[in-house]
Amino acid sequence: MSNENYCGVWVFAEQRNGKIRGVAYELLARGRELADALQTELSAVCLGHEIDDVSSLIAHGADRVYRVDSPALANNQEDLLTRQLIGLIQQHRPEIVLAGATALGRAFIPRVAAALPTGLSADCTDLDIDADKRLLLQTKPTFGGNIMAVITCPEARPQMATVRPHVFSRREPDGSRKGEIIRVDFDRERTTSRTKLIDFVEEIAEAVRIEEADVVVAGGRGLGKAENFEMLRELASAMGAAVGATRAVVDEGWIAYSHQIGQTGKTVCPRLYIAVGISGALQHVVGMQTSECIVAINDDPHAPIFEVATYGIVGDLFQVVPMLTEKLRKR
């Protein structure tokens, strides 16, 4: 089939527990620009059960929402998502499909691409359009972020990419935007899930989730030992901040994996990121470099973290951090 038969940009609007996740809105913002560059429509695909506020997808830029609502889809059984999304893509033939590079997206979107079959790039940090060739230019980090690669899918359609959360900013929702919500019946032919979710165990000790926090205070090996995270928690509590960490200290067992920021952890984009005793290995920096303001506190003036810092203090963190906490508390 010729590629002219494929048109439109699609965003997979991931939900968890009935709430649409932030990355969906980020992808709609960028997807809107890509669709405009191609002079085509932007659609969101929403698979789940009793999802809140589906019309917000239109307010954030979608012209159309394909909505499949079924109790079977409530907890994101990947066999079901895979089959439903393949069915929708085969029926409607979008030219581009984007999804968040979340734990879910990176697990099941590759299966969709494998089956269609078409190309897929992983964990992109930028997307652009070559309007003449109608090609999606997919930029992704490789070698832990040391080398960036620009990838295209020249022949097969759709062109598919998973995109790292927090690399694009969402738009202000516009409640007056008009769009269409199309209810699609759950495809009963494709209902069996071989894998079953038995239980979910939450593993975040602190009250503030780092992905959603306005301020993140993160610690690295410079803290010296697990007990010294207490000093960071005090700074965080003085600021209403969440606590993050580098891979090195998670590996040491000083703090749980759910706090890990970077290549194999979470990507965050707070207004303020305070890096304490963090050298700034690329694998960490890729997880926080889009933060609005980065403060680095480190005793090594040559630490690469200062290359990405907005503000830096070269000094002994065991003096700087308690003083900072004290002065913040007095305000």
Added chain:
Amino acid sequence: MKIVVCLKQVPGTTQVKIDPETNTLIRQGIENIINPFDTYAVEEGVRLRERFGGGVTVISMGPPQAEAALREAISLGADEGILLSDPAFAGADTWATSYTLSAALRKLGQYGLVICGRQTLDGDTGQVGPQLAEMMALPFIAYVSRIEEIADGGMRVRRMVEDGYEVMESPLPAVITVVKEINTPRLPSLRGIARSKSVTIPVWGAKEINVEPDKVGLSGSFTRVIRIFSPQRVCQGEIFQGDVENQVDCLLGRLKADGLV
């Protein structure tokens, strides 16, 4: 139970440079290693064999020198290795790689579990595990951090998600990818090292695994890398001077002016 572990040989560093003349990666002088994420897959395979019996087969697609990675895996406890190597396989993206591996799995026949690392150090995609599962029509679970139980033709595992872990069950055979939290890989044993030197590693090419030439290597790949570049990092930040109190006051002043505190 027969366990298959898929692994990749990768450059032993992420500190690679681009040759400005050819716009390709400089690989000279860089030692190749087993993709670190795959070492957890090998270890988990060996542990499962120790718990439940059976054997561990490691397979890798790559150039002839990738045989060294398979021998290393045998020194770490794997029973046998198979190298998928053919000039036709070169330049494969994740789809073509998965297709080639799936053909090899079909030739292998009986197995209970296929284990892959969560992603590679070089490509960083994490796509081969799920794509291989889809092509084999097998159940798939990503980011497994613990195998709790294997019994009655099924397994119960934990897999990591952003805010905790999920307990999942799946029938076998299945494909999983594992994270580093699942185990601590052992060091090679003397017996393993001896075996790794003497064992024969069969090499399977396109003919042996009966694949269509236009579905492997670069010609079987849907994606193309059109450009590579090094990300630019420039220091634009402000470093505060003076004693600790002065530095902290300057910082708070700036953050306040920026509306951040």
